[in-house]
Amino acid sequence: MRTLIKGGTVLSATGASAADVLVEDEKVAAVAAPGVFETADEVLDASGKYVLPGGIDAHTHMEMPFGGTHSVDTFTTGTEAAAWGGTTTIIDFAVQSKGTTLTATLDKWHEKADGNCAIDYGFHMIVSDVNDTTLKDMETCVDAGVSSFKMFMAYPGVFYSTDGEILRAMQKATETGSTIMMHAENGIAIDELVAQALASGRTGPVEHGLTRPSILEGEATARAIALAKVTGAPLYIVHLSAAEALAAVAAARTEGQNVFAETCPQYLYLSIEDLARPDFEGAKYVASPPLREKRHQADLWRGLRTNNLSVVSTDHCPFCFKDQKELGRGDFSRIPNGMPGVEHRMDLLHQGVVAGEISLARWVEACSTTPARMFGLYPRKGVIAPGSDADIVIYDPAARQTLSAETHHMNVDYSAYEGFEITGKVETVLSRGKVVVSPSGFGGGRGHGKFLARDLCQYLS
Numbered sequence: 001m002r003t004l005i006k007g008g009t010v011l012s013a014t015g016a017s018a019a020d021v022l023v024e025d026e027k028v029a030a031v032a033a034p035g036v037f038e039t040a041d042e043v044l045d046a047s048g049k050y051v052l053p054g055g056i057d058a059h060t061h062m063e064m065p066f067g068g069t070h071s072v073d074t075f076t077t078g079t080e081a082a083a084w085g086g087t088t089t090i091i092d093f094a095v096q097s098k099g100t101t102l103t104a105t106l107d108k109w110h111e112k113a114d115g116n117c118a119i120d121y122g123f124h125m126i127v128s129d130v131n132d133t134t135l136k137d138m139e140t141c142v143d144a145g146v147s148s149f150k151m152f153m154a155y156p157g158v159f160y161s162t163d164g165e166i167l168r169a170m171q172k173a174t175e176t177g178s179t180i181m182m183h184a185e186n187g188i189a190i191d192e193l194v195a196q197a198l199a200s201g202r203t204g205p206v207e208h209g210l211t212r213p214s215i216l217e218g219e220a221t222a223r224a225i226a227l228a229k230v231t232g233a234p235l236y237i238v239h240l241s242a243a244e245a246l247a248a249v250a251a252a253r254t255e256g257q258n259v260f261a262e263t264c265p266q267y268l269y270l271s272i273e274d275l276a277r278p279d280f281e282g283a284k285y286v287a288s289p290p291l292r293e294k295r296h297q298a299d300l301w302r303g304l305r306t307n308n309l310s311v312v313s314t315d316h317c318p319f320c321f322k323d324q325k326e327l328g329r330g331d332f333s334r335i336p337n338g339m340p341g342v343e344h345r346m347d348l349l350h351q352g353v354v355a356g357e358i359s360l361a362r363w364v365e366a367c368s369t370t371p372a373r374m375f376g377l378y379p380r381k382g383v384i385a386p387g388s389d390a391d392i393v394i395y396d397p398a399a400r401q402t403l404s405a406e407t408h409h410m411n412v413d414y415s416a417y418e419g420f421e422i423t424g425k426v427e428t429v430l431s432r433g434k435v436v437v438s439p440s441g442f443g444g445g446r447g448h449g450k451f452l453a454r455d456l457c458q459y460l461s
């Protein structure tokens, strides 16, 4: 089966050019000057549109257990929603709970995802019980294509690891060539602030933000960087939200340390003012790290331009407002942490292009090419080039849309971006050559997506 994408502007991490793309079965066969290929079994007209590599969302949580409940997107609903938004690969997190092994955890996550995804997917591993077996199992995970391990300096008693445990896991990461991903917030100090707030009757959602000050993200980020320096491990800071944390990353990178960071659209567009919405509506915006004061946003955009922030992921972790966020009415510390967003990342970052914050090439780089390189998927993913998987988005940069829970495809009863006016819209999406989204609707489905065994990080200096 040959598909020709004709007349579009092909985007990459290095620029844009008028070109046609020939797809043969699941792969890109050729990229050539307009008109070189005359026809194919199927021809998609991309005149006036961008043709870009499918997005890679390197941070999602489908069906994630948290605080006695689960994030509500399944691997099926979440990957379908991702496809609607131009994302053709997710990397989700398998979650080790205390007392279980990494290998059993990985088996469990394969059971949840295999045969259920609409687009390709990989796994990172959350390490929450550092012991000799866990450290040994990290080797098995790397061999099985899970080459990155998330650890937490937050959530004492749940996912939290001590500095000593982090150090040991980092040493194993250095030995295996794998990457440590860090949730960098000082959870011990935060838990004190949370207890004090509750004791003095401050119970509403905004307290979630007020008890997790940005300086404690900066401190934890700097500490993680120090531990990575001692051990030589590559370090990737997840969901970076604060100027103080970004400064720590920038300083380490200036020294040449293999330290990288991602941010998420919510930190670029939303703020603590959303957490302060009345009538418990702020609960919709509870995630950790919390939404910050607006002053941080300009720093984050600058970080994206300078590559101190290399990747934009969503940290998609949806909990319904009714029933789930409700668990924390009267006690903000019980509000399930996480926000929906997997469907909107490409559109929201395109607004950064429209506003002149980032270039088109940078949009593609941060949302597709760099995550592919960072997590060992390049050049299979993250680029439109001969031999690459035909994960391709045809994007109409002039279309207009309004984001809303009424129209989104995520399995959650609210939109964090309700009413946002967007310039640009995904028109067609190919996943390994198959048209999964088109103007006539959803053509993909559960089971098309395949597990991606990933190589080591390809982004080290």
Ligand SMILES: NC(=O)NCCC(=O)O
Binding pocket: 061, 183, 239, 286, 287, 288, 289, 315, 317, 337, 338, 339
């Ligand atoms: N971010 C968040 O609040 N929930 C998902 C889990 C995590 O990434 O820490």
Ligand SMILES: [Zn+2]
Binding pocket: 183, 238, 239, 288, 289
């Ligand atoms: Zn986290």
Ligand SMILES: [Zn+2]
Binding pocket: 059, 060, 061, 315, 316, 317
């Ligand atoms: Zn997360």
